[in-house]
Amino acid sequence: MKKLLFINACIRREESRTLAVAKPILQKLAERYEIQQLDLTDDDRLPVTATLFARRGQEGLSAEDLEAGRLVAEADRIVIAAPFWDMSFPAVLKVFFEHISAPDLTFVNLEDGNTKGNCRAERLLLITTRGMEIPTGSPLDQGTSYLKALGWLWGIPQVDTVAAWGMDVTDEETRTRRLELAVAEGLKISEDF
Ligand SMILES: Cc1cc2nc3c(=O)[nH]c(=O)nc-3n(C[C@H](O)[C@H](O)[C@H](O)COP(=O)(O)O)c2cc1C
Numbered sequence: 001m002k003k004l005l006f007i008n009a010c011i012r013r014e015e016s017r018t019l020a021v022a023k024p025i026l027q028k029l030a031e032r033y034e035i036q037q038l039d040l041t042d043d044d045r046l047p048v049t050a051t052l053f054a055r056r057g058q059e060g061l062s063a064e065d066l067e068a069g070r071l072v073a074e075a076d077r078i079v080i081a082a083p084f085w086d087m088s089f090p091a092v093l094k095v096f097f098e099h100i101s102a103p104d105l106t107f108v109n110l111e112d113g114n115t116k117g118n119c120r121a122e123r124l125l126l127i128t129t130r131g132m133e134i135p136t137g138s139p140l141d142q143g144t145s146y147l148k149a150l151g152w153l154w155g156i157p158q159v160d161t162v163a164a165w166g167m168d169v170t171d172e173e174t175r176t177r178r179l180e181l182a183v184a185e186g187l188k189i190s191e192d193f
């Protein structure tokens with residue numbers, strides 16, 4: 001069975017609307033993929049400070065980061081669930097990328113100065129919910145654009161986003177309908193994901 005890596009950055013855990021959208025989609029994907037979860041909701045990786053950067057120069061990536069980086073590079077598909085925070089996603093996810101996105105792991109530095117993606121996955125799916133009325137693809141949606149750029153670096157050609165927005169500014173009926181629509185869109189994408 002092919003492997004799907006689920007990266008969970010839904011900090012509010014069981015309270016999370018984003019996780020509630022992700023669950024049925026992952027359930028559907030579990031029919032075709034072996035799902036492995038990386039739970040970042042209490043991840044204690046620190047931002048790469050000067051000290052950490054110098055240590056990394058001497059010692060390379062930690063065994064833990066190397067293992068996580070390999071999971072990312074070798075997954076057949078990647079699903080990331082992360083709420084929309086500060087116009088993109090929680091810092092815990094960015095810090096995770098900072099730790100595991102590395103040459104000869106998720107990408108390769110070529111002799112001509114270019115890079116080549118080194119990830120097996122052909123597709124990555126971001127599942128998110130946004131508080132304000134910010135639709136996917138708006139210039140204000142820096143979560144989707146960031147992950148598309150990272151997908152380019154890692155060699156993942158297709159990055160899709162499933163989202164519900166206006167979660168903190170609409171009435172309950174609208175919210176519920178939009179969350180249901182997001183699940184339906186995710187289930188549709190799952191069919192050929
Ligand atoms: C720390 C924090 C930062 C947020 N930043 C934004 C933001 O920049 N733009 C926005 O539209 N909503 C923002 N929100 C609202 C969330 O995107 C919204 O409530 C979302 O549905 C939360 O997802 P969750 O239920 O999965 O945690 C923020 C919420 C929190 C807690």
